[in-house]
Amino acid sequence: SGPGVALKTEALGLAVMVELPVVVVHVQRGGPATGLPTKTEQADLFQAMFGRNGEAPIPIVAPSTPGDCFYAAYEAARVALKYMTPVFVLSDGYLANGSEPWAIPHVEDLPEIPVNFTTEKPDGEHFHPYARDPETLARLWAIPGTPGLEHRIGGLEKEDITGNVSYDPDNHHHMVKLRAEKVQRIARELPPTEVFGPEAGDLLILGWGSTFGACRAAAERLQGKDFAISHVHLRWIHPFPQDLGDILSRFKKVLIPEINSGQLLHLIRAEYLIDARGLNLVRGRPIRARDVVNAIQELLG
Incomplete structure (x- = not known):
């Protein structure tokens, strides 16, 4: 916690x-x-x-x-x-x-998780622990003690490629940007975001985490009535899905229910510059579907 x-x-x-x-x-x-x-x-x-x-x-x-x-x-x-x-x-x-009822999956049905250790250094070269995969920007990973792949790690800033300690200002700036870009590249492999309901409309309920049931139930209750209501539930919060900005732009209003004072709301407003509204209840209890329904009816009149 x-x-x-x-x-x-x-x-x-x-x-x-x-x-x-x-x-x-x-x-x-x-x-x-x-x-x-x-x-x-x-x-x-x-x-x-x-x-x-x-x-x-x-x-x-x-x-x-x-x-x-x-x-x-x-x-x-x-x-x-x-x-x-x-x-x-x-x-x-x-x-x-x-x-909840949950079918225990068969191990063979789960996607493979490969672990790629570096085992040999390039001929005639020193091992460079911060050489990177060009697609993911992941650095090389060698098991400590592997002959010929000895290297240093620690909390001091690393020189790009070599992994040596570096106080060079341009290198530090480069490494800060590189670590951030590596996280953002995860978004490239995220699946298309599911929109429950119309692809565009009057209001989008944008939720995350345990508010799923309340958000989905509220959308189901209000769909097919006077307004076009949809629901998107975020699985990845950092990075955001690449298609999220386009989805948000197709709705007149966005409501974000959360059991806090508006933390995802702040992130969404800062990233996408939209006037999203929050439903923020910090009571130590889950948000209820009727709380979401009431907030939507107040927003839409």
Whole structure:
């Protein structure tokens, strides 16, 4: 939960700097401090996005149902290994304490998660731990102690390619941009965003995490009535899907229900410059479908 992640902030920054695959399962609960330790909340999105010193971007995937937690964690592990980065699985207490019928998948039906260790250095060359895959920008990964692949890692800034300690200002700027670009490239492989309802209309409900059931139920209740209502539920919050901006532009109004004071709302407004509205209830309880319905009816008159 949030206090545990706070204690691991320095370690997460180190994981970003050394570019190692780590999956952090963050189950949000009421805060701050001890707060409401047995109640649900979605107020740690900013902590996951920005809660480290320096420019330290970390991908964030948010499951939407208890059963989806398995697949979100699996996806996080795949992305962490493919892109050589820590990844947050941002869940919350409502999902963690919830349950649903769930068919245990067969291992052979799950997508493969390849692990690519570097085992040999190029002929006549030194091993360069920060040489990168041209598509993903993931750095090379060698098991410590592999003969001929000895190298240093640590929290000091790395020289591009060699991984040597570097205080060069241009190199630091380059590495900051490179680490951010690596996270953004994850969006290239995200599937098209599902729009439940009309592709364009009067209002879009934009949700994330455990508000899925309330958002979807509200959309179902109001569809086919006086207004065109649709629902999009974000799985990836960092990076955003590449098609999200286009989807948002097709709706007259956007409502974002969250169990916080408007954290996704701030991110959406900043990224897409739209006048999205928030439904923000921080009561230690899940948002209800009728809360979303009432907010929509108030917005649309």
